Amino acid sequence: MKQLGLLLFILLLLAPGALAQDMEHEPWTCPEDYDGQTLSIFNWSTYIAEDTVPNFEEACGVTVNYDIYESNEAMLARIRQGNPGYDIIVPSGGTVQRMAEEMLLIPLDLDMIPNVANVIPDLLGAAYDPENEYSLPYQWGTVGVGYRTEVFPDGINSWDQVWDHDGPVAWLEDRQTMLGIAHLILNNDPNSTDPDEINAARDYLIENGGNVVTVAADDGQVLLERGDVDIAVEYNGDILQISWDCECDDYAYAIPDEGSNVWIDNLSIPVDAPNPELAMVFIDYILDAKVGADLTNYIWYASPNQASIESGFIDEEILSDPAIFPPAEQVAKLFAIIDVGAEAEELINNAWDELLIFLGQ
Amino acid sequence: MTRRIRRLQQNGFFLAMPTIAWLFIFFVLPLLIVLVVSFMSRGRGGVAIMPLTLQHYERTFGVFFIILRRSIGLAGLTTIICLLVGYPLAFFISTRRRRLVQQITLFLVILPFWTNFLIRTYAWRILLGEQGTINGLLLSLGMINEPLSMLNTQFAVLVGLVYGFLPFLVLPIFASVERFNFRYVDAAQDLGANDARAFLRVVLPLTMPGVLAGCALVFIPSVGAFVTPDLLGGTKGLMIGNLINKQFGGSGNMPLGSALSIVMMAVVMLSLLIYVMAHRRERGA
Numbered sequence: 001m002k003q004l005g006l007l008l009f010i011l012l013l014l015a016p017g018a019l020a021q022d023m024e025h026e027p028w029t030c031p032e033d034y035d036g037q038t039l040s041i042f043n044w045s046t047y048i049a050e051d052t053v054p055n056f057e058e059a060c061g062v063t064v065n066y067d068i069y070e071s072n073e074a075m076l077a078r079i080r081q082g083n084p085g086y087d088i089i090v091p092s093g094g095t096v097q098r099m100a101e102e103m104l105l106i107p108l109d110l111d112m113i114p115n116v117a118n119v120i121p122d123l124l125g126a127a128y129d130p131e132n133e134y135s136l137p138y139q140w141g142t143v144g145v146g147y148r149t150e151v152f153p154d155g156i157n158s159w160d161q162v163w164d165h166d167g168p169v170a171w172l173e174d175r176q177t178m179l180g181i182a183h184l185i186l187n188n189d190p191n192s193t194d195p196d197e198i199n200a201a202r203d204y205l206i207e208n209g210g211n212v213v214t215v216a217a218d219d220g221q222v223l224l225e226r227g228d229v230d231i232a233v234e235y236n237g238d239i240l241q242i243s244w245d246c247e248c249d250d251y252a253y254a255i256p257d258e259g260s261n262v263w264i265d266n267l268s269i270p271v272d273a274p275n276p277e278l279a280m281v282f283i284d285y286i287l288d289a290k291v292g293a294d295l296t297n298y299i300w301y302a303s304p305n306q307a308s309i310e311s312g313f314i315d316e317e318i319l320s321d322p323a324i325f326p327p328a329e330q331v332a333k334l335f336a337i338i339d340v341g342a343e344a345e346e347l348i349n350n351a352w353d354e355l356l357i358f359l360g361q
Numbered sequence: 362m363t364r365r366i367r368r369l370q371q372n373g374f375f376l377a378m379p380t381i382a383w384l385f386i387f388f389v390l391p392l393l394i395v396l397v398v399s400f401m402s403r404g405r406g407g408v409a410i411m412p413l414t415l416q417h418y419e420r421t422f423g424v425f426f427i428i429l430r431r432s433i434g435l436a437g438l439t440t441i442i443c444l445l446v447g448y449p450l451a452f453f454i455s456t457r458r459r460r461l462v463q464q465i466t467l468f469l470v471i472l473p474f475w476t477n478f479l480i481r482t483y484a485w486r487i488l489l490g491e492q493g494t495i496n497g498l499l500l501s502l503g504m505i506n507e508p509l510s511m512l513n514t515q516f517a518v519l520v521g522l523v524y525g526f527l528p529f530l531v532l533p534i535f536a537s538v539e540r541f542n543f544r545y546v547d548a549a550q551d552l553g554a555n556d557a558r559a560f561l562r563v564v565l566p567l568t569m570p571g572v573l574a575g576c577a578l579v580f581i582p583s584v585g586a587f588v589t590p591d592l593l594g595g596t597k598g599l600m601i602g603n604l605i606n607k608q609f610g611g612s613g614n615m616p617l618g619s620a621l622s623i624v625m626m627a628v629v630m631l632s633l634l635i636y637v638m639a640h641r642r643e644r645g646a
Contacts, residue, residue: 214595227492
């Protein structure tokens with residue numbers, strides 16, 4: 001009797017999963033002739049599900065080498081010095097544009113990637129690669145504010161609350177994002193290349209950054225967690241990570257109403273890739289509804305895959321979280337960063353150095 | 362005879378060749394490249410391109426000057442604090458009668474080196490944090506009502522630098538004091554000097570080489586410190602090392618970074634020059 005109860009219990013646990021499994025979805029199959037070949041992937045750290053690569057190896061009968069990097073710059077530097085043998089890289093939007101201009105990417109053959117039909121149409125044809133000649137979206141997310149709910153019981157809905165907060169704040173070490181937010185508030189183009197506008201954005205940030213104790217490279221969430229800051233301007237995934245780790249409601253993430261930055265990481269093939277055809281097969285595999293959903297369920301970033309979202313493969317908990325999939329009216333106010341060219345790049349650089357110097361005065 | 366000396370000299374030159382070649386290829390040449398790059402313009406992605414320009418030096422002595430001044434100030438203060446703490450410590454260690462006590466205390470000075478510098482500096486973040494160990498202790502003892510803001514200040518950088526570089530000052534002073542013959546103190550006192558006078562006129566001058574070497578060993582790495590201000594300083598404790606580091610990422614400005622480095626090197630060279638001159642005067646006196 002006891003055993004029967006246990007059996008029933010297990011069945012009950014399995015049931016919702018079994019229901020969600022769309023019976024119509026056929027598992028992704030690998031085109032033939034790739035048996036025994038090798039694929040080298042160069043991806044951000046902690047940015048793939050545990051079974052994504054093993055399943056691909058099994059489906060295609062191939063071996064995958066997997067290597068990780070920590071920043072677009074680090075990856076770019078490696079490829080610039082001559083591709084050491086990678087077939088797949090995952091550059092962010094602006095980096096795609098820059099690499100395409102420097103002829104560091106191989107054009108994609110969309111005929112080999114039928115699953116491109118699964119991608120959310122709004123995420124295709126972004127300003128950095130209008131024809132998706134070189135890139136297809138991998139995951140996307142936003143930059144916003146992570147805050148301690150104890151300090152802000154009513155939440156944060158405006159950048160003014162960040163600027164005016166009487167307590168320690170951490171900003172993100174991402175010059176174009178931070179200046180872009182200031183541009184947005186000053187009603188300028190977030191990717192402005194105008195010297196006066198860039199200086200105005202710099203001055204706006206210096207003026208409103210009196211409470212900034214640190215400009216953190218990518219560990220604002222750690223400072224928040226340790227109580228060193230009350231607000232951290234950060235990537236949504238990082239803030240979600242700490243709420244997830246502590247299983248508590250101490251931290252929350254919000255995109256202020258004025259708007260913020262949206263980033264899209266993309267699958268691309270670097271120049272001199274040893275096996276570009278298998279790379280395109282891999283891109284098709286990632287864009288499969290089930291594979292893409294498993295990926296998102298594991299790393300908790302927003303999926304660009306319409307089919308994954310509609311098929312119900314993605315956990316409801318993730319789909320209904322506005323911090324991961326922001327509502328449409330917020331999405332409308334998000335800006336993507338594009339490459340601004342050498343001249344504006346230098347202006348932005350100088351403005352950022354000056355900002356760092358004067359924030360601490 | 363003279364022929365033999367000449368041959369020895371020739372052999373000496375040949376024996377030194379590998380070292381000279383090494384120094385030239387890996388020190389002189391890179392230094393020259395940095396010098397040349399510092400006068401070039403910034404290209405896309407932060408690389409150096411023609412034409413030549415002085416604008417990076419203008420910026421170094423313009424907007425960057427406050428940070429340069431702060432770095433020299435913090436390094437100077439670090440050296441003074443290390444000296445005030447380190448000299449008595451080195452004196453204590455080298456005047457122990459029992460060899461074992463001396464060895465143990467010396468061992469304790471070196472012990473922190475067994476742990477990676479990055480980890481030790483990171484530990485200070487946990488100690489100095491808003492909800493860190495020190496604040497927790499002071500709060501529970503009722504000595505303060507609100508946590509002190511220690512992390513992300515110049516104070517935190519100073520603590521980190523003194524902590525990190527103190528052994529570099531203790532060791533050379535220890536070596537100097539150990540060689541010091543305490544009969545000189547007896548002689549000074551026989552001639553009527555009190556303790557303070559004997560210390561200032563006899564002990565200090567004779568241990569000066571160790572003091573100067575120790576100060577140079579603390580000041581030089583402090584002025585270019587990067588890890589300590591990066592982890593402990595936040596916006597208020599930013600030092601020149603952090604700004605140089607930022608210029609060499611994919612979207613930095615290598616010529617500007619080179620100009621900043623050259624100026625930093627000049628500061629270090631100047632302090633070494635002071636060291637050498639002071640040392641020479643010591644020996645001459």
